[in-house]
Amino acid sequence: HASTHISALPQEVLVRLFRYLGPEDLCRCSQVCRTWAEVVKTGSLWRHLYPVRWARGDYYRGPPGEPDQDPDEDWVQNLQEEGRAYQEWDEDADVDESEEACEDSLAISAVHKEKKLLNGMIQNLLPEVGSSVRTLSLAYSAAVSSKMVRQILSLCPNLIHLDLTQTDVTDSAFESWAELGACRTLEHLDLSGCEKITDYTLKNLTLGLGDLTTPRFSKNSPDCKNKLLKTPPSAIKLLDQHSRYSLGRARTALVFKWRPGGRSMSCSPVWVLDPVELADIEDAADWARRGGLAAGNSEGHSSILGVQVQTGGRSCCCRRSMKRSFRTDIGSAYLQQLYGTLGEMQCGHSACCGSDATLRTVKGAQCEPQATGGSTELWTKCPSEGKTRTEQSGACRALRFLSLSGCYQITDFGLRCLSQGGGLPLLEHLNLSGCLFITEVGLHELVSVCPSLKDEHFYYCDNINGPHADKASGCQNLQCGFRVCCRSGE
Ligand code: FES
Numbered sequence: 189h190a191s192t193h194i195s196a197l198p199q200e201v202l203v204r205l206f207r208y209l210g211p212e213d214l215c216r217c218s219q220v221c222r223t224w225a226e227v228v229k230t231g232s233l234w235r236h237l238y239p240v241r242w243a244r245g246d247y248y249r250g251p252p253g254e255p256d257q258d259p260d261e262d263w264v265q266n267l268q269e270e271g272r273a274y275q276e277w278d279e280d281a282d283v284d285e286s287e288e289a290c291e292d293s294l295a296i297s298a299v300h301k302e303k304k305l306l307n308g309m310i311q312n313l314l315p316e317v318g319s320s321v322r323t324l325s326l327a328y329s330a331a332v333s334s335k336m337v338r339q340i341l342s343l344c345p346n347l348i349h350l351d352l353t354q355t356d357v358t359d360s361a362f363e364s365w366a367e368l369g370a371c372r373t374l375e376h377l378d379l380s381g382c383e384k385i386t387d388y389t390l391k392n393l394t395l396g397l398g399d400l401t402t403p404r405f406s407k408n409s410p411d412c413k414n415k416l417l418k419t420p421p422s423a424i425k426l427l428d429q430h431s432r433y434s435l436g437r438a439r440t441a442l443v444f445k446w447r448p449g450g451r452s453m454s455c456s457p458v459w460v461l462d463p464v465e466l467a468d469i470e471d472a473a474d475w476a477r478r479g480g481l482a483a484g485n486s487e488g489h490s491s492i493l494g495v496q497v498q499t500g501g502r503s504c505c506c507r508r509s510m511k512r513s514f515r516t517d518i519g520s521a522y523l524q525q526l527y528g529t530l531g532e533m534q535c536g537h538s539a540c541c542g543s544d545a546t547l548r549t550v551k552g553a554q555c556e557p558q559a560t561g562g563s564t565e566l567w568t569k570c571p572s573e574g575k576t577r578t579e580q581s582g583a584c585r586a587l588r589f590l591s592l593s594g595c596y597q598i599t600d601f602g603l604r605c606l607s608q609g610g611g612l613p614l615l616e617h618l619n620l621s622g623c624l625f626i627t628e629v630g631l632h633e634l635v636s637v638c639p640s641l642k643d644e645h646f647y648y649c650d651n652i653n654g655p656h657a658d659k660a661s662g663c664q665n666l667q668c669g670f671r672v673c674c675r676s677g678e
Contacts (some may be wrong), residue, residue, distance in 0.1 A: 202224070211249055217325055228315075231317045235320060236250060237323060244302075268328065270330060273299075274296050274330045275330065297590060302330075302332075307336075310341075315343060319346055321347060322347065324344065324349070324350055332352075334356075337352065350667070353591075355382060357382055359388040366392045368399060369397075371397060371585070375586045375614075382594070384597075386598065390606055393605075394608055395611075396585060397609065400609060400619075413664060538639035587612050588640075590612070591669060594622040596624045597627065598626060600627055603633060607637045613638070615638045615641050616645055618641055620647060621671070622673050623667040624672065646660040649663050651674060651675070663675070
């Protein structure tokens with residue numbers, strides 16, 4: 189019998205094997221050879237990121253738990269103590285951030301490790317796989333800064349779940365959302381205990397979620413009907429020889445033919461695929477965009493999460509934009525337009541790729557609408573509804589969970605911002621405990637555009653006679669020692 193060496197395995201098989209590994213093992217694999225280093229940068233291997241846990245040796249990388257599941261109290265307390273120790277050490281240690289300086293304390297070294305890991309992710313991993321990231325949890329991180337969050341959000345335009353509980357972030361962390369539709373896939377946002385957040389963040393959030401009140405097309409438009417797809421979309425051309433297997437399955441999965449064009453009323457074709465099949469296709473397109481996986485193609489490889497930084501090959505447009513400092517509304521739009529014109533948009537990040545094809549995977553009721561200016565895309569349908577949300581409008585405003593508990597600077601103005609653009613039709617859980625400056629007027633305004641809100645998951649100050657006062661759950665911060673509450677200490 190002829191034996192097959194592991195190096196002869198096709199990339200699809202390698203990726204399947206790598207799916208059984210945790211982030212630490214993937215990093216080791218990335219240092220074996222250039223081919224493996226490229227395969228490790230496959231997006232589907234990095235869907236869910238938990239750097240705070242990883243820095244402490246817990247290498248979980250599955251989907252997040254239930255929103256109402258409380259984290260382990262001891263674990264949270266440990267993290268808070270580590271954070272305090274690190275802050276004291278950081279204030280005392282002027283310039284000396286060497287390994288030796290923090291070896292003395294396990295707590296300090298854990299936060300130090302977390303900081304290095306975050307920097308490694310931002311520099312090496314996310315520019316490659318950012319568009320595939322769905323979950324990011326930085327809850328209780330003492331190492332994360334607003335600048336880091338800003339960079340991460342800019343590199344991960346398709347986030348669904350973002351947890352920044354009890355971090356020190358400010359409004360500037362969310363600047364990349366100040367663009368219509370910049371975070372339209374977001375379903376879960378936890379900013380509990382982020383005391384520096386103000387209405388400005390909510391203003392950016394509502395912009396980023398998109399606008400439901402501007403229908404982009406009418407299904408009966410003759411223009412649209414005339415553009416029904418007759419031939420396979422050009423997106424398929426992206427897939428190279430590595431992905432023929434996936435492509436074959438994509439063709440058989442074709443079930444739906446058209447979608448609205450971008451922000452204009454023009455139409456472009458769409459293919460709707462079974463979400464289960466899409467991961468492979470996304471991966472294949474990922475590889476194709478990176479110019480294939482032949483060993484000779486790679487000029488160098490880096491340890492994904494950090495330590496070695498030898499960048500080789502083509503850099504992603506997101507990385508290029510990082511070098512130009514971070515985006516402003518107008519600057520970003522201009523850069524996107526410019527890159528689109530120059531044909532440089534090849535990273536596949538949905539927020540920045542305004543042309544060519546983008547491949548994405550959707551699960552559950554997440555509908556992944558995308559304004560892409562007449563591009564051809566592969567889409568999945570909403571299993572729960574049997575059709576894409578884009579049949580109704582270009583935006584989704586998919587937010588289901590929002591916690592601003594302890595964000596005491598929020599006012600009615602912030603709530604009014606959230607109620608704009610069509611409100612939050614899917615929002616089920618809203619925590620405004622400890623928001624001292626909001627009033628019943630602001631609450632009524634917001635609740636009137638949140639038809640899915642569940643009373644048992646609706647929390648606000650007990651001193652406000654707001655909507656659903658008899659059934660809502662009241663303030664959650666009464667017994668909480670570390671989050672703002674107007675009645676703490678009573
Ligand atoms: Fe008023 Fe907690 S904020 S009861």
